[in-house]
Amino acid sequence: MKILITGASGGIGRELLQLIACDHPDASITATCYSNLPVPVPSDTVQWVQVNLTEEDQVKALAEQFDHLDWLINCAGMLHTPHQGPEKSISQFDADFFQHNFQVNTMPTLLLAKHFAPVMKTSQQGIFATISARVGSISDNHLGGWYSYRASKAALNMALKTLSIEWERTHKGVCVAALHPGTTDTALSEPFQRNVPVDKLFSPSQTAAYLLAVINQLTARESGHFWAWDGQKIPW
Template identity: 45%
Template structure:
């Protein structure tokens, strides 16, 4: 179990050797959300020879793949019954899962933008963000609980965001997104404590994917943006490297795409 007081980098300085589920011959993965990073994670997993089956869960089927290992399953984060139905559909196909990565998130939509100031907050936007950015995670954990619990290594990872770090919040703004990613972090950390007893094979981790080119980030990356912007493919490769480096027994941690811990 990760110490509360001394989070350490998991960046490997040695030759890259995958730990855990990625090393298994015949691992099964679920990617929740078929956006830019979700699609890139699926593509990266499909290049792994050990991958047996992959399921991509989302509202629409975006990533056409002729690969017979891939199945698209409908899921809408705003319809809890669809999460249960998706988990049942996956359980019809495989007996165990080794990797569930939640990539669903909302920063803006057709009718809402991130709030710059207090007067921009509406109850509706805050509640919708909470449903999509936070509530989905425990519903996924409920749905996939029995498939993840076995005697092989497994990971439940969820894409959070550095701006969801309460300790890191120096700029303010983006009330709903920040608050609901922070709520997701707490739900994840609490789940890690429960599964640290009941699901000892599962590492539960929150991940910041970096600033990544995607429909979610596009309106906020100006031409003069000074920080590094990753392609979805770069982010996916880095995130899989982080997951590969997670040691068995490490759980309840929050890492960025480089494997550096982020304060909660």
């Protein structure tokens, strides 16, 4: 079994990598980081690669290292930068911040799908999943705000749904999925945790265990859905 975990240097990605490496000791696992260093993993089956997932030539070069892939789990994403956070009001909208959200939250999944399509084609129990966010659900939006992040995750969800329709014909053994991790105590959520009840703020290892339980249940017949950490389907 061959597994690729992108964004594996992040809070959720690193815990998911540790769990998957323990669960699949015989798998060949590739993990990517970007600006942070690789995280030590107690497994010699993990190979680290540094990749900027917003650069198509780097994604292409990564894919060229594979002749086959079963699981691709993309954990990369962003919510804020050192200078800007999600908008509380439309008056705070900024075109550059909006584009940055789309570059990091939406585009990598499309680039990964494009360049890994050939090597996932023969997988019989394949999974192509990206961590999205419940706030990207249009029908679940009751609070407003966070224009750029919400829009980038809604676009990500549309990209995954569209891919699932194409791959139903071409990649019959692969399940395409969007995943919602729940609010998790990482650098990404840290500035926004104040109003989150303690029992609704998961540790990264808790989230990784929940997400892996969902991933383990996925089959190609259930392709094209948006799954929450507890295994419930979220409406698009």
